[in-house]
Amino acid sequence: MEMGRPFEGFKVLDMTHVLAGPYCGYQLALLGADVMKIEPPDWPDPVRARGPVPSMNDARMGMNYLAQNGNKRAITLNLKSEAGKRILKQLVKDADVVIENYRAGAFPALGLGYDEIKAINPKIVYCSITAFGQAGPWATRTAYDPVIQSMAGIVMKTTAGADHPVMPGAPFIDYATGLNAAFAIASALLHRERSGKGQYIDCAMLDTALTMIGPALVADNYAGPKKPTPREAGLDCYLTKNGYLQLGAYNIKQNNRLWGFLEHPEFCNLESWQDLWDNASKMRSALQEVMLTRTAEEWEEALAAVRVPSSRVRTLEEASMLPQLAERGFLQEIAAEDIPAGVRVPGAGFIFREDGPRLTSPPPRFGQHTETVLKELNYGAESIAQLRRDGVI
Known part of the structure; x- marks a missing residue:
């Protein structure tokens, strides 16, 4: 039936x-x-x-x-x-x-x-x-x-x-x-x-x-000893030739692929979250410089090809026109x-x-x-x- x-x-x-x-x-x-x-x-x-x-x-x-x-x-x-x-x-x-x-x-x-x-x-x-x-x-x-x-x-x-x-x-x-x-x-x-x-x-x-x-709530609510951690450079927003790009390199493997693609051997073999936190400032400075060499669209396409999440910062009107939404x-x-x-x-x-x-x-x-x-x-x-x-x- x-x-x-x-x-x-x-x-x-x-x-x-x-x-x-x-x-x-x-x-x-x-x-x-x-x-x-x-x-x-x-x-x-x-x-x-x-x-x-x-x-x-x-x-x-x-x-x-x-x-x-x-x-x-x-x-x-x-x-x-x-x-x-x-x-x-x-x-x-x-x-x-x-x-x-x-x-x-x-x-x-x-x-x-x-x-x-x-x-x-x-x-x-x-x-x-x-x-x-x-x-x-x-x-x-x-x-x-x-x-x-x-x-x-x-x-x-x-x-x-x-x-x-x-x-x-x-x-x-x-x-x-x-x-x-x-x-x-x-x-x-x-x-x-x-x-x-x-x-x-x-x-x-x-x-x-x-x-x-939830994660921030749990951490902030914990009264025991804590060590503050900086925001990972791979999860930040960067100015490009023609606008902003939001990076989404969250985990270790994504970060290693990102830095391998960018030809920065000093960052492409990190092994832990602590490595990402310890290197966040240096990585951010490098990203701020290199991101200015291409447009946001170019970065989005290039990084997608190596399986590193990213997106040009779009307006809501632009988002509504995405072919992905039309397909679905x-x-x-x-x-x-x-x-x-x-x-x-x-x-x-x-x-x-x-x-x-x-x-x-x-x-x-x-x-x-x-x-x-x-x-x-x-x-x-x-x-x-x-x-x-x-x-x-």
């Missing part, structure tokens, strides 16, 4: 906004889940209004929103109203997953926490995504990616020595948290298939951030009447040989499927009209 994509037949209620939560739901949707995006009727997901095209922002279809909301359906629902709660509880009855990323305690205060939802559907997998988790002195604080990167020490660690801290230019923690949550949900669903039991998942951005800087079909164009041609969004960061992740429908308009979903729940036209008059939808 042909099964299709891994999450086909699974229903996900996605009550999230901004990046981390929607990205989690997007990953499940790419793999076939029926993901229903639920937004308050008076408060659309804020990223709907963010992006470089004002007309798309005005239409609540900003590019920031498009990037992680494909393959979903969208409804509006006022969960502060009793009628809205009743509708959500109807949806929960045959759902598999609930995802929410509001302040800790907000959903239990509405009577929609895990315990209440579990009473309706004992097999539910309920995932709460927050900045700091559900317990602890900061549980009720809110935060966004830059705050978490700063709190986790990432900004100071990655810009040490700069005149002032420099924030990384992308929301890595948001997207890593979304992936972390999606993995947790997939794991909980597998556990449910084996045990028949649902699960509550407490996913915190701060925890995710610190896992992403990573960026997929959204085809929809109300979205301009040429809008391409990332898919998943992996490929299946069969039945893998794919974009099958455009990101939904605000409340696009509200009436359709209510009709599926046997609400008639007049009942739907009354819900609209009452501000429930």
